Amino acid sequence: MKLQDIYATSLSLLTDLYQLTMAYGYWREGMAEQEAVFHLYFRKNPFQGGYTVAAGLEHVIDYLEELRFREEDLAYLGSLKDANNGPLFEKAFLDYLREMEFSCTVDAIPEGTVVFPNEPLVRVTGPLLQAQLIETPLLTILNFQTLIATKAARITDAAKGDAVVEFGMRRAQGIDGSLAAARAAFIGGASGTSNLLAGKLYDIPVKGTHAHSWVQAFATEEEAFRAYGEAFPVDSVFLVDTYNTLQGVQHAINTAIKLKETGFKLNGIRLDSGDLTYLSVEARKLLDAAGFTYTNIVASNDLDEHLITSLKQEGAKINVWGVGTKMVTAFDQPALGGVYKLAALRNAAGNWDYKIKLSEQLAKTSTPGILQVRRFLSENGTAVADMIFNEAEPLPTGDFEIVDPLDITRRKKLAAQMPYSDLLVPVFKAGKLVYTSPDLISIKKKVKEEISQLHESIRRFVNPHTYPAGLEQSLLQYKTDLVLKLRQQKTTFEF
Ligand SMILES: Nc1ncnc2c1ncn2[C@@H]1O[C@H](COP(=O)(O)OP(=O)(O)OP(=O)(O)O)[C@@H](O)[C@H]1O
Numbered sequence: 209m210k211l212q213d214i215y216a217t218s219l220s221l222l223t224d225l226y227q228l229t230m231a232y233g234y235w236r237e238g239m240a241e242q243e244a245v246f247h248l249y250f251r252k253n254p255f256q257g258g259y260t261v262a263a264g265l266e267h268v269i270d271y272l273e274e275l276r277f278r279e280e281d282l283a284y285l286g287s288l289k290d291a292n293n294g295p296l297f298e299k300a301f302l303d304y305l306r307e308m309e310f311s312c313t314v315d316a317i318p319e320g321t322v323v324f325p326n327e328p329l330v331r332v333t334g335p336l337l338q339a340q341l342i343e344t345p346l347l348t349i350l351n352f353q354t355l356i357a358t359k360a361a362r363i364t365d366a367a368k369g370d371a372v373v374e375f376g377m378r379r380a381q382g383i384d385g386s387l388a389a390a391r392a393a394f395i396g397g398a399s400g401t402s403n404l405l406a407g408k409l410y411d412i413p414v415k416g417t418h419a420h421s422w423v424q425a426f427a428t429e430e431e432a433f434r435a436y437g438e439a440f441p442v443d444s445v446f447l448v449d450t451y452n453t454l455q456g457v458q459h460a461i462n463t464a465i466k467l468k469e470t471g472f473k474l475n476g477i478r479l480d481s482g483d484l485t486y487l488s489v490e491a492r493k494l495l496d497a498a499g500f501t502y503t504n505i506v507a508s509n510d511l512d513e514h515l516i517t518s519l520k521q522e523g524a525k526i527n528v529w530g531v532g533t534k535m536v537t538a539f540d541q542p543a544l545g546g547v548y549k550l551a552a553l554r555n556a557a558g559n560w561d562y563k564i565k566l567s568e569q570l571a572k573t574s575t576p577g578i579l580q581v582r583r584f585l586s587e588n589g590t591a592v593a594d595m596i597f598n599e600a601e602p603l604p605t606g607d608f609e610i611v612d613p614l615d616i617t618r619r620k621k622l623a624a625q626m627p628y629s630d631l632l633v634p635v636f637k638a639g640k641l642v643y644t645s646p647d648l649i650s651i652k653k654k655v656k657e658e659i660s661q662l663h664e665s666i667r668r669f670v671n672p673h674t675y676p677a678g679l680e681q682s683l684l685q686y687k688t689d690l691v692l693k694l695r696q697q698k699t700t701f702e703f
């Protein structure tokens with residue numbers, strides 16, 4: 209198959225083999241249609257940070273809308289062999305898949321929402337076979353985009369209002385990595401991308417300067433700047449560090465002065481090596497002295513939120529940050545550990561059996577129930593605390609109490625009359641799409657607003673405070689009881 213054809217193919221097999229073997233098993237056992245509830249959540253904020261930015265839902269929707277097995281998918285599944293060289297799946301199961309239509313109900317937290325550990329970003333309710341099948345693609349989409357949107361939000365926060373441009377395609381994790389990263393970086397706060405295809409596909413502003421090779425290709429640096437400047441009279445950003453940075457700045461100024469009468473305006477210079485603080489301060493002096501006070505100073509070279517913070521503290525005169533590798537690869541934490549866990553199964557009597565996954569590690573024990581996240585708000589609408597609760601059971605009357613599931617001594621009381629918003633919203637109802645994804649600009653605005661409302665102590669990069677997001681106390685009690693029961697070998701427990 210040619211590379212380009214990958215993007216035209218059905219994504220229905222974009223899942224792990226074990227999802228299909230389990231699907232086959234459920235079908236054989238007559239469990240395929242049994243109603244199940246799964247939650248997708250992560251256990252720790254990435255980058256040792258205090259918050260996470262949800263991203264990727266629109267792609268989840270695109271995937272789910274198209275989820276059906278085409279003849280080519282079924283032919284491939286039919287070709288798979290077991291260890292005896294017999295067919296792995298029987299034909300009647302493939303016929304079942306051919307007829308299968310996505311019929312789950314999906315609730316999700318909208319993209320751009322600031323979220324915290326253990327909060328379900330997505331809740332899938334529907335036939336066990338279908339709800340299980342989609343585990344891997346949902347995780348691959350949401351884990352990556354949420355990770356990159358969070359990284360971009362941190363980098364943008366560090367830039368304190370300066371533009372951040374995503375330059376990462378060349379170092380991204382492959383083609384889709386570069387495209388998804390460009391989208392997520394834009395949501396997180398980048399003002400543009402160098403990735404032209406991402407610009408076209410997602411309507412992200414495209415931005416850029418030129419490479420060292422451009423300067424190397426000409427006899428002199430000034431000659432290179434002149435040629436570029438004539439081609440791009442109002443957009444030129446000259447890369448000044450090919451030979452000697454401050455000499456390069458002077459050459460950029462000389463060129464701009466020479467081209468002035470043609471209407472040329474020096475948009476910017478770019479620094480890509482050396483001491484970025486010293487060089488930007490000196491470059492600013494040279495530019496200002498020559499009357500180029502409006503000229504931007506762009507910097508690039510292995511930047512991330514920590515380096516940008518230091519450069520700012522050192523007094524660097526950089527006002528545009530080109531950030532590649534460390535943003536699109538989430539360099540210091542290359543994966544978000546999002547998981548997808550079964551939390552309830554409808555029994556023969558029509559009631560929910562709540563399900564839990566035990567673990568020796570408390571953090572890895574899943575939470576049973578049909579979970580919703582309630583965000584309590586202050587009078588002026590800022591987030592105060594999040595309560596994860598079981599929507600299928602009555603809430604206790606009176607004030608609420610949330611408990612940190614990892615440290616039950618951390619508790620917070622929340623007055624019942626406080627304003628709130630429930631974060632999971634309907635996306636699909638019995639397979640029918642009922643949600644319209646906002647455009648990327650609106651999502652980006654939401655991120656900016658929500659992060660600006662977080663307390664400084666939660667936003668900071670070093671040892672941030674933990675935002676109060678906990679289990680409603682009766683849910684925690686239920687979970688604890690269930691753990692104790694299961695340790696005595698029972699597998700389900702009813703309220
Ligand atoms: N003032 C500064 N404070 C802290 N770190 C800086 C400062 N200036 C630059 N850096 C960072 O130091 C690292 C080393 O930069 P430097 O240009 O010396 O080496 P380099 O990356 O090998 O250069 P080149 O890109 O030319 O190969 C880069 O990550 C750069 O962003």
Ligand SMILES: O=P(O)(O)OC[C@H]1O[C@H](OP(=O)(O)OP(=O)(O)O)[C@H](O)[C@@H]1O
Binds near residue numbers: 375376378530532
């Ligand atoms: O550093 P990043 O955040 O990834 O930003 C993108 C980098 O890509 C380009 O470098 P190039 O491919 O020429 O490599 P080099 O500068 O490291 O030699 C550009 O000059 C930046 O330095």
Ligand SMILES: O=C(O)c1cccnc1
Binds near residue numbers: 375402419478508
């Ligand atoms: O346009 C740029 O300056 C650019 C693009 C990609 C990578 N580095 C720099």
